[in-house]
Amino acid sequence: MRSITLFAVPGIGEITPGADLAAVILAAAGSAPETALRPGDILAVTSKIVSKAEGRQVAAEDREQAITDETVRVVASKVHPGGVTRIVENKLGIVSAAAGVDNSNTPAGTVLLLPVDPDASARALCAGLRRELGFDVGVLITDTLGRAWREGQTDAAIGAAGMDVMLDLRGTADAFGQEMKATMTAVADEIAAAADLVKGKTSQCPVAVLRGLPDLVHPEGFFSADRGARALVRPAARDMFRLGSAEAWREGYAAACHDAGLPLPGWFTAGANGTAPAADGQN
Amino acid sequence: MRSITLFAVPGIGEITPGADLAAVILAAAGSAPETALRPGDILAVTSKIVSKAEGRQVAAEDREQAITDETVRVVASKVHPGGVTRIVENKLGIVSAAAGVDNSNTPAGTVLLLPVDPDASARALCAGLRRELGFDVGVLITDTLGRAWREGQTDAAIGAAGMDVMLDLRGTADAFGQEMKATMTAVADEIAAAADLVKGKTSQCPVAVLRGLPDLVHPEGFFSADRGARALVRPAARDMFRLGSAEAWREGYAAACHDAGLPLPGWFTAGANGTAPAADGQN
Numbered sequence: 427m428r429s430i431t432l433f434a435v436p437g438i439g440e441i442t443p444g445a446d447l448a449a450v451i452l453a454a455a456g457s458a459p460e461t462a463l464r465p466g467d468i469l470a471v472t473s474k475i476v477s478k479a480e481g482r483q484v485a486a487e488d489r490e491q492a493i494t495d496e497t498v499r500v501v502a503s504k505v506h507p508g509g510v511t512r513i514v515e516n517k518l519g520i521v522s523a524a525a526g527v528d529n530s531n532t533p534a535g536t537v538l539l540l541p542v543d544p545d546a547s548a549r550a551l552c553a554g555l556r557r558e559l560g561f562d563v564g565v566l567i568t569d570t571l572g573r574a575w576r577e578g579q580t581d582a583a584i585g586a587a588g589m590d591v592m593l594d595l596r597g598t599a600d601a602f603g604q605e606m607k608a609t610m611t612a613v614a615d616e617i618a619a620a621a622d623l624v625k626g627k628t629s630q631c632p633v634a635v636l637r638g639l640p641d642l643v644h645p646e647g648f649f650s651a652d653r654g655a656r657a658l659v660r661p662a663a664r665d666m667f668r669l670g671s672a673e674a675w676r677e678g679y680a681a682a683c684h685d686a687g688l689p690l691p692g693w694f695t696a697g698a699n700g701t702a703p704a705a706d707g708q709n
Numbered sequence: 710m711r712s713i714t715l716f717a718v719p720g721i722g723e724i725t726p727g728a729d730l731a732a733v734i735l736a737a738a739g740s741a742p743e744t745a746l747r748p749g750d751i752l753a754v755t756s757k758i759v760s761k762a763e764g765r766q767v768a769a770e771d772r773e774q775a776i777t778d779e780t781v782r783v784v785a786s787k788v789h790p791g792g793v794t795r796i797v798e799n800k801l802g803i804v805s806a807a808a809g810v811d812n813s814n815t816p817a818g819t820v821l822l823l824p825v826d827p828d829a830s831a832r833a834l835c836a837g838l839r840r841e842l843g844f845d846v847g848v849l850i851t852d853t854l855g856r857a858w859r860e861g862q863t864d865a866a867i868g869a870a871g872m873d874v875m876l877d878l879r880g881t882a883d884a885f886g887q888e889m890k891a892t893m894t895a896v897a898d899e900i901a902a903a904a905d906l907v908k909g910k911t912s913q914c915p916v917a918v919l920r921g922l923p924d925l926v927h928p929e930g931f932f933s934a935d936r937g938a939r940a941l942v943r944p945a946a947r948d949m950f951r952l953g954s955a956e957a958w959r960e961g962y963a964a965a966c967h968d969a970g971l972p973l974p975g976w977f978t979a980g981a982n983g984t985a986p987a988a989d990g991q992n
Contacts, residue, residue, distance in 0.1 A: 427719050427744060428907045428914065433712035461710060502949040513949060521858040574857035574950040575804040577943050578875050578895030582859070592861050612861030613906065620903030623896065623922060624711045631711065639906060660860050666785040666796060667857040670949040671957040678961025686969055
């Protein structure tokens with residue numbers, strides 16, 4: 427019987443800038459025999475505590491401005507009664523609703539930015555844990571992301587070290603001997619999602635351990651394990667949803683006007699922020 | 710310490726049309742004490758075996774035609790050296806790369822369509838299990854979906870019964886007393902993803918059990934539990950990615966030509982299938 431266990435590491439207190447996360451996690455996990463780390467364990471660490479340890483909490487009266495500062499490219503935006511929803515690409519290439527800017531579980535007047543390089547943060551944490559433990563574990567750094575087409579958010583991996591993030595089953599034969607097509611399982615995202623089930627959002631359990639998938643964990647220098655969670659970010663050339671439907675529609679409309687040597691109509695320039703009329707109900 | 714366990718139910722053989730899935734699962738799970746179902750367990754059942762039990766295997770020499778038949782709306786398509794990738798909306802409102810048409814693990818010359826109504830399938834299975842067991846369990850029916858902006862696929866819930874599919878944390882206070890914004894956790898998708906970690910794609914373990922989240926499971930008639938996985942499908946009015954960027958760009962271009970009373974240019978009509986020039990690299 428194949429089985430896995432996930433548990434939240436209890437007793438991780440408030441994390442302050444400069445904290446040694448590996449030491450904090452090892453002390454907390456080591457406080458009880460059943461939570462003590464074992465070879466092949468995978469740790470899913472909420473990016474929030476990595477950011478706090480790295481001093482990424484910054485003063486910001488205005489969360490919206492902080493989001494703008496972290497945004498590389500606006501993918502889509504939509505005005506609604508509660509304000510503006512912006513889907514943006516951040517410096518890591520990750521597309522999300524707030525560029526990773528977080529003001530929950532932070533003091534008033536501050537926001538928390540994502541780690542500068544979550545894969546590097548994961549590598550450092552993984553190396554620190556392995557050094558102390560004397561055996562191999564894997565590390566994921568997780569964040570909460572929305573999805574296109576589906577309601578609600580799930581946790582996903584934005585940093586990884588010491589482990590596979592993707593299982594490439596292309597070319598594998600199924601039970602009928604047929605080749606399986608287009609099957610690349612984003613295991614790191616599946617593990618991040620699973621870990622969220624025990625971490626919870628309000629309970630301040632920022633670290634979960636998955637036990638039971640040791641084959642995903644590799645020694646330092648193993649090629650696949652070195653690619654990090656960046657490998658889960660779809661490159662622009664393969665991205666069919668680079669822009670929201672309304673934004674792309676507007677670009678097409680403007681291109682046609684330009685090609686015809688016509689000025690943009692008044693309603694077009696008035697209707698910024700994705701509020702132009704668009705086909706098929708996307709506004 | 711909060712913890713969960715997931716295990717694959719061993720010994721579920723090939724499923725044939727008309728099979729009593731509840732009986733098959735109960736027999737397999739009951740064959741060993743540690744896999745016998747307990748109150749509050751959540752079963753994640755791969756849609757493939759539900760489809761097989763419901764006789765959704767159909768003869769189809771041409772998988773592409775079967776996808777077309779299952780498609781309600783083409784969201785995006787892209788021609789590449791290996792063929793055409795189509796992102797489509799199926800009859801359930803689910804956006805995916807192949808409308809749920811599956812020809813892996815099926816005999817040559819056949820494809821497997823999704824259950825007609827996976828929420829109804831989940832309700833029937835859940836009711837059957839509860840009747841035999843005499844206590845409450847939850848049921849998810851899962852499928853493998855790609856994502857916008859991220860590489861690889863993860864499993865998600867396309868049917869649900871007897872349990873919450875979403876945890877609505879909006880309005881909950883965080884540890885600093887601030888209200889948490891926009892936090893709706895798609896727990897059913899997170900559980901489906903977690904279950905995939907023990908089911909695997911090639912090992913024919915189509916049923917996994919999650920043990921440890923009994924609070925998500927509700928008696929029959931509980932409102933939230935009755936909404937099913939359909940609640941995870943974003944309605945059109947809230948969907949900012951109704952069309953691929955190239956498709957929306959083309960619609961905008963065509964609308965401007967129409968408004969100006971101009972014919973579509975030759976390159977436009979030649980470049981169907983999302984191959985028209987488009988801004989920002991989405992082709």
